[in-house]
Amino acid sequence: MNTVKLSVAVAVSLVLLQGCNKSPSTSTAGGDATPTTIAANAEFSAKLKLDDPQEFEDAKRGFIARPTGQITAADGRVLRDFDAFKFIEGAPPATVNPSLWRHAKLDEQIGLFKVADRIHQLRGFDNANITLIEGKTGWIVVDTLNTKESATAAMAFARKHLGDKPVSALIFTHSHIDHFGGSLGVISPKEIADRKIPVVDPSGFMEESTSENVLVGVAMGRRSSYQFGKDLPRSATGMVDVGNGKAVVYGTYGILEPNALITKPKQEMDLDGVHFVFYNVPGAEAPAELTFTIPEFKAYCGAENLAQTMHNLLPIRGAKVRDALGWSNYLDQALEQVKTTDVYFAQHNWPIWGNARIQEFITKHRDVYKYTHDQTVRLINAGYTPREIADMVKLPKSLDDYFGARGYYGDLRHNVKAVYQMYMGIYDGNPANLNPHTPAESAKRYLELIGGAEKAVSAAQTAFDKGDYRWAAELLNHAVFGQPDHKGAKELLARTYEQMGYAAESALWRNSYLTGAAELRSGPPTKGISKAELTDLLAQTPIERFLEGMAASLDGPAAADKNLKVNLVLTDIKESYVLWTENAVLHFKRAEAASDANATLTLTKDIFIKMIAGTAGVKDTLLSDDLKIGGSKIDLVRFFSMIDKPKGIFPIVTPKS
Numbered sequence: 001m002n003t004v005k006l007s008v009a010v011a012v013s014l015v016l017l018q019g020c021n022k023s024p025s026t027s028t029a030g031g032d033a034t035p036t037t038i039a040a041n042a043e044f045s046a047k048l049k050l051d052d053p054q055e056f057e058d059a060k061r062g063f064i065a066r067p068t069g070q071i072t073a074a075d076g077r078v079l080r081d082f083d084a085f086k087f088i089e090g091a092p093p094a095t096v097n098p099s100l101w102r103h104a105k106l107d108e109q110i111g112l113f114k115v116a117d118r119i120h121q122l123r124g125f126d127n128a129n130i131t132l133i134e135g136k137t138g139w140i141v142v143d144t145l146n147t148k149e150s151a152t153a154a155m156a157f158a159r160k161h162l163g164d165k166p167v168s169a170l171i172f173t174h175s176h177i178d179h180f181g182g183s184l185g186v187i188s189p190k191e192i193a194d195r196k197i198p199v200v201d202p203s204g205f206m207e208e209s210t211s212e213n214v215l216v217g218v219a220m221g222r223r224s225s226y227q228f229g230k231d232l233p234r235s236a237t238g239m240v241d242v243g244n245g246k247a248v249v250y251g252t253y254g255i256l257e258p259n260a261l262i263t264k265p266k267q268e269m270d271l272d273g274v275h276f277v278f279y280n281v282p283g284a285e286a287p288a289e290l291t292f293t294i295p296e297f298k299a300y301c302g303a304e305n306l307a308q309t310m311h312n313l314l315p316i317r318g319a320k321v322r323d324a325l326g327w328s329n330y331l332d333q334a335l336e337q338v339k340t341t342d343v344y345f346a347q348h349n350w351p352i353w354g355n356a357r358i359q360e361f362i363t364k365h366r367d368v369y370k371y372t373h374d375q376t377v378r379l380i381n382a383g384y385t386p387r388e389i390a391d392m393v394k395l396p397k398s399l400d401d402y403f404g405a406r407g408y409y410g411d412l413r414h415n416v417k418a419v420y421q422m423y424m425g426i427y428d429g430n431p432a433n434l435n436p437h438t439p440a441e442s443a444k445r446y447l448e449l450i451g452g453a454e455k456a457v458s459a460a461q462t463a464f465d466k467g468d469y470r471w472a473a474e475l476l477n478h479a480v481f482g483q484p485d486h487k488g489a490k491e492l493l494a495r496t497y498e499q500m501g502y503a504a505e506s507a508l509w510r511n512s513y514l515t516g517a518a519e520l521r522s523g524p525p526t527k528g529i530s531k532a533e534l535t536d537l538l539a540q541t542p543i544e545r546f547l548e549g550m551a552a553s554l555d556g557p558a559a560a561d562k563n564l565k566v567n568l569v570l571t572d573i574k575e576s577y578v579l580w581t582e583n584a585v586l587h588f589k590r591a592e593a594a595s596d597a598n599a600t601l602t603l604t605k606d607i608f609i610k611m612i613a614g615t616a617g618v619k620d621t622l623l624s625d626d627l628k629i630g631g632s633k634i635d636l637v638r639f640f641s642m643i644d645k646p647k648g649i650f651p652i653v654t655p656k657s
Contacts, residue, residue, distance in 0.1 A: 030095060030235070030237025030238060030498055030502075030514070030517075031237070031495055031498055032094070032095070033093075033094035033095045033499070033502050034467065034499055035467075036466075036467025036469075036499070037094070037095075037467075037499045037502045037503050038094050039467075040503045041092070041094065041096075041097055041098055041502070041503060044097055044098045044099050044505070045092075045098045048098075048099055048401070048403075049401075050098055050099065050102050052403070055106055055308070055350070055403060055404075056105075056106065056109075058350050058351065058352060058353070059106045059107075059109040059350040060109050061113070061350075061351075061353070062113040062114035062115055062120075063109070063111060063112075063113055064111065064112040064113060064114060064120075064161055065111050065112050065157070065161050066082075066110060066111035067082050067110065067111060067124070067125065067153070067157055068082055068083070069082060070082065071125070071149050071150055071153045071249065071251075072149070073149060073251055073252070079147070079149050079150065079249045079250065079251050080125065080126070080150060080153075080247065080249050081234075082110070082124070084234040084247070085104070085108050085234055085240070085246060085247075087234075087235060087236060088101070088104050088105055088108050088240060089105070093236040094502070095236050095237045095502045096236055096240055096502065096510075097502070097503055097504055097505045097510070099403075099406065099408075099505050100240065100241065100408060100504070100505050100506070100507060100510065101240065102403075103241060103243070103308075103309070103403075103406075103408045103507075104240040104241035104507075106308070106349075106350065107124070107241050107245060107246045107349065108124075108246060109123070109124075109350065110123050110124020110125070110246060111123065111124060111157075112157060112158060112161055112162070113350075115131075115299075115343060115345050115351050116297055116298075116299055116342075116343045117297065118133060118134035118297060119131065119132070119133055119134070119294075119297060119299060119343075119345070120132045120134075120158065120162065121345060121351070122154040122155075122157065122158055123245075123349075123350070124245070124246050125145060125150045125151075125153055125154040125157070125249075126145035126146045126147070126150040126151075126154075126178065126182070126245065126247075126248065126249045127146070127178055127228075127242050127244055127245030127246065127247060127248045127249075127348070128143060128145055128146070128178040128179055128244070128245060128347050128348055129143065129245075129345075129346070129347050129348060129349075130142065130143055130144065130145060130151070130154050130155070130158075130186075131143065131301065131345060131347065132158060132162070133274060133294070134165075135168045135169065135271060135272025135273050135274050136168075136272050136273035136274075137166070137168045137272055137273075138165045138166040138167055138168030138272065139158075139165050139166070139167055139168060140167075140168055140169040140170075140171065140271050140272055140274060141155075141167050141169070141170050141171070141186055141187075142171045142173065142301065142347065143171070143172060143173055143179040143180070143347050144170075144172075144179070144180055144181070144182040144183045144185065144186045145178065145179075145181065145182035145185075145249070146177060146178045146181040146182055146248060146249050146250075146251070146253070147181055147182050147185070147249050147250070147251030147252055147253055148181075148182055148183075148184045148185040148251060148252045148253070148254055148536070149182075149185065149249065149251040149252065150182055150185070150249040150251065151182025151183070151184075151185030151186050152182075152185035152186075153185075154182075154185075155185065155186055166195075167186060167187045167191075167197060168197065168271070168272035169197060169198045169199075169200065169271040169272050170183075170186065170187060170192075170197060170198070170199045170200070170256065171200045171201075171271075171290075171292075172199070172200070172201045172202075172205060172256075172258070173202070173289060173290055173291070173301070173303035173304065173347055174202060174205075174285065174286035174288060174289035174290070174303055174304060175202075175204070175205050175208035175209040175212070175286050175287055175288040175289070176209075176286055176304070177209070177212075177213060177253060177537075178248070179304070179347060180209060180254075180255050180256070181253040181254065181255070181537065182253075182254070183254045183255055183256040183536075184254035184256075184536050185254075187256070189256060189257075192256065192259075198259060198260050198271055199256055199257065199258045199259050199260065200258065200260045200261075200262065200269065200271070200278070200290075201258035201260075201261055201262070201288070201290075202261070202262050202280055202281075202282065202288045202289050202290040203261050203262060203263040203280060203282065203288060204282060204287060204288035205258055205261075205288045206255075206257060206258065206540075206542070207288075208286070208287040208288045209255060209288070210255070210537070210540075210541040210542065210545045211545055211548070212319070213534065213537065213541075214538075214541060214545045214546060214548070214549040215545075215548060215549055215552055216318065217534075218528070218646045218647075218648045219318060219646075219648075220317050220318050220319070221528065221529045221648050222528065222529075222648045222649070222650060222652075223316070223317040223318055223652070224248075224317040225515065225525070226316070226317070226511060226512040226515045226516065226652065227242075227315065227316050227317040227508045227511060227512060228242050228247075228248040228317075228508075228511060229242070229507075229510075229511030229514065229515060230248070230250060230515075231515065231518070231525070232511060232514055232515060232518065234247075237498075237502075237514075238514060239510075239511055239514070240507070240510070241408070241507040242409070242507050242508070242511070243309050243408040243409030243410075243506065243507035243508055244304075244307050244309060244311075244348040244349065244408075244409045245348055245349065250529070250533075251533065252533045252534075252535070252536065253533055253534050253536060253537045254536030254537050254539075254540070255536070255537045255540045255541075256540065257540055262278045262280050262290045263280065264280060265279065265280055266278070266279055266280075267279075267280065274294060274296065275294070275295060275296060276292050276293075276294060277292060277293045277294075277295065277337075278290050278291075278292045279291045279292065279293075279330075279333070279334075279337065281303075281305060281330045283322075283323055283326055284305055284322060284323060284326050284327035284330050285303070285304045285305050285311060285322060285327065286304065287320060289303055289304070289305065290303060291303045291305060291330075291334065291337075293337055293338070293341065295340070297343075298340055298341050298342040298343065299341060299342070299343045299344075299345065300334070300337065300338045300341040300343070300344050300345075300358070301344075301345055301346060301347070302334070302344060302345075302346040302362075303346060303347055304346065304347055304348060305327065305330055305331065305334075306331070306334075306344070306346050306361070306362065306365055307346055307348040307349050307409065308348070308349035308350060308403075308404050308408075309349070309404075309405070309406065309407070309408040309409040309410065310365075310368055310405050310406060310407045310408070310409065310410040310411070310412065310415070311409055311410045312409060312410040312411075312414070312415070312418075312508075313327075313369075313372070313410065313414075313415040313418035313419060313422075314414065314415070314417070314418035314421065315508075316414065316508055316509075316512060321418050321421050321422045322418065322422075323422065324369045324370070324372055324373035324415070324418070324419055324422075325369075325370070325373045327369045328366050328367070328369040328370040328373065331362050331363075331365055331366035331369070332366055334362050334366075335359060335362055335363065335366070338355070338358055338359065338362065339355075340355075341355060341358055342354065342355060342358075343358075344358045344361065344362075352404075361404050364399060364402045364404060364405045365404075365405050367399060368395065368399050368405045371395060371396070371399065372393065372412065372415050372416060372419060373419055375393045375416075376389055376393060376416050376419040376420060377419065377423065379392060379393070380420060380423065380424060383429075385420075385428035385429065385430070386416070386417040386420040386421070386428060387417075387428075389416050389417075389420060390413040390414075390416045390417055391413075393412065393413075393416050394412075395412060406505065407505055407506050408505065408506060408507055409506065409507065409508060410506070410508075411505075411506040411508070411509060439477075439481050439655065440481045440482070440655040440656075442478075442481075443477070443478040443479070443480075443481035443482030443655075444481075444482045445482075446478045446482065447478060447479065447482040447483060450478075453479045453482060453483040453486045453489055456475050456476070456478060456479040456482075456489070457475075457476065457479055457486070457488050457489050457492060459475055460472040460475040460476045460479070460489075460492055460493075460496075461492060463475065464492065464495070464496055464499075469496050469499050469500050470500075472492070472493075472496045473493065473496050473497065473500065476489050476492055476493035476496060477493065479493075480493055480520070480653070480654060480655075481654070481655045484654055484655055490520045490521070490654075491520070491521070493517075493520055493653075494516075494517040494518075494520040494521050495517070497513040497514065497516045497517040497520070498513070498514065498517045500513045501513030501514040501517070516652070516653040519651070519652065519653050519654075520653050520654070523651075523654075524649055524650065524651045524652065524654075525649050526649060527647075527649065528646075528647045528648030528649050529648055534613065535609060535610070535613045535615065538609050538612060538613060539605075539606075539609050543570065543573075543575060543577065543605070543608075544588075544590075546608075546612065547568075547577065547579065547588045550579075550586060550588075550643055551585070551586040551587070551588065553643050553644045553645075553646070554581070554584070554585070554586040554642055554643060554644070555642050555643070555644050556584040556585075557584070558642050559581050559584045559585075559586070559642045560584045562581055562638065562642065563580070563581055563582055564580065564581050564598050564635055564638065564639045565578065565579070565580040565581075565594060565596065565597040565598050566578075566579045566580070566597055566598060566599050566600070566601065566635075566636060566639050567579075567593040567594055567597045567599070567600040567601065567602075567630075568601055569593055569600060569601070569602040569603075570603065570604065570605045570608065571602060571603070571604055571626065572604040572605055572606065572626075573605050575590065575605075576590070576591065576592055576593055577589065577590055577591070578591045578593070578594045578597065579639075581639070581642070597631060598631055598632050598635035598636070598639070599629065599630065599631035599632050599633065599635050599636035599639070600628075600629070600630035600631050601627075601628075601629060601636060602627070602628040602629075602630070603624075603626055603627040603628070604626045604627075606626075607620050607621070607624065607626055607627055
């Protein structure tokens with residue numbers, strides 16, 4: 001019995017991604033910029049007014065103190081080194097796009113800042129901001145960063161300089177983890193319950209925030225390491241910024257349930273003596289999001305519908321595609337909402353002061369998304385495909401020259417493709433693309449036609465020497481996927497990606513190119529992001545989200561001839577589910593235990609979470625009275641053995657084995 005209990009526990013614990021706390025660094029020394037890259041970056045310097053001081057004045061305004069040292073994890077890992085980006089000073093190096101270098105210098109203005117009377121911000125502790133609004137009895141905290149560690153450090157820093165005030169209310173602006181993941185570093189669920197602290201969220205917050213991280217969190221987590229340059233060195237040939245902030249902290253994550261939802265388009269609420277006017281704006285930057293004004297302070301929070309950069313309509317890490325037209329419409333409404341506003345702040349980057357400048361800022365962002373949408377749709381209807389439209393759409397000079405909406409985080413070319421995908425899907429209408437070969441199979445055929453990998457690499461070298469990096473990358477990608485052991489192809493492709501990264505204005509494109517170069521040289525990470533770091537978040541996640549994740553992880557071919565039924569009984573929360581496979585599909589419903597089930601697994605939600613997180617030990621399984629197995633133990637193990645156990649370390653720039 002004990003052996004079977006342990007086997008079942010192991011099977012359940014592998015339902016979702018298991019991994020360790022940190023991947024080995026894929027960093028390698030970057031090469032020099034080529035004459036082509038230097039010339040491309042010089043063009044940026046010539047066409048943009050990079051010495052305009054206004055944004056630097058804004059980024060420094062209200063400065064109180066800068067943090068020093070490091071944020072570390074419980075095991076000693078360095079999560080954030082506040083000195084890591086000190087190299088970002090002076091003129092831009094040849095290996096960084098000068099516009100991105102300027103933006104990186106702005107984001108390096110980190111610390112505690114006074115935004116206005118009774119409003120402060122903590123910037124640079126993570127890629128997002130914590131905003132502190134002084135109420136009658138304490139701080140109204142807006143957002144809580146990515147992780148418990150970064151939020152704890154930020155709040156301690158604020159109390160050191162502003163006084164030891166309690167948290168009197170909490171506002172989550174939207175459903176992305178960099179705005180709620182550090183919840184437990186700000187306040188505990190017990191304190192919320194004991195002191196009756198309001199937790200204000202937009203409608204749909206819990207559903208959206210938990211579903212994204214459970215259903216496709218493995219793939220998003222792997223791809224986010226490209227987007228944010230997780231394992232790149234912090235250097236002029238590595239990661240210099242992430243566009244919407246300085247750097248992303250990867251630590252332990254949590255979440256807190258709301259007790260006050262914003263469900264109406266406009267909803268007023270008093271929090272600790274401060275009057276807020278909330279605006280529910282779902283389906284633009286996030287599926288669940290809110291913005292707000294504080295009329296008494298003449299202040300407006302744009303959440304993440306506004307930042308000091310063009311945003312993503314489809315992040316390169318992956319996400320639900322975003323509605324450019326709806327986003328633009330929300331910003332048009334915001335122009336009415338800020339008519340008497342004197343200060344704008346948001347949950348990324350730095351604020352803006354003065355109503356005229358705020359109106360201009362919102363107008364430019366509104367029109368960037370509207371222009372992107374309308375011109376893409378115009379060209380769709382003219383029969384153009386995503387790649388063609390991406391090369392055709394250019395912003396008018398009035399928008400292109402505006403630093404506050406340039407593509408440091410999002411990118412116009414990628415956003416055009418997102419608009420296309422939203423309306424037309426991924427198929428471009430050409431029948432040749434209905435059923436193409438896989439990249440590896442296609443590459444083999446291209447190499448055969450070209451005359452082998454050597455000829456492909458030779459042609460790519462010629463393109464590289466001419467500065468045609470896009471064509472060199474395309475040729476070399478075929479060479480690497482068609483002949484993965486060709487070291488020359490990998491190295492030249494790595495050098496090509498480096499040059500593309502050095503010239504990229506988007507921090508995310510730069511990080512992706514440079515991470516691709518590093519992985520071509522050293523391979524993908526050997527360990528994925530640990531589910532143990534998500535334990536606090538998973539504890540607040542509805543069981544239905546886990547079961548949806550299990551269903552999406554069922555190995556269909558392995559389940560084709562297996563019709564099994566299992567009862568899952570969670571004793572502490574008094575919930576019972578019936579899970580069954582039928583037609584190679586895993587179904588579930590909340591119901592009393594079925595009498596005809598093959599097996600019944602009875603346990604607490606706490607043990608279930610530990611199994612999913614991979615932290616369940618012998619005491620939780622073998623020695624626990626809170627885990628019981630009824631019916632066929634063999635069938636129970638067979639059931640859970642059909643669930644894939646993704647590790648989140650799949651290759652991206654080389655073929656999958």
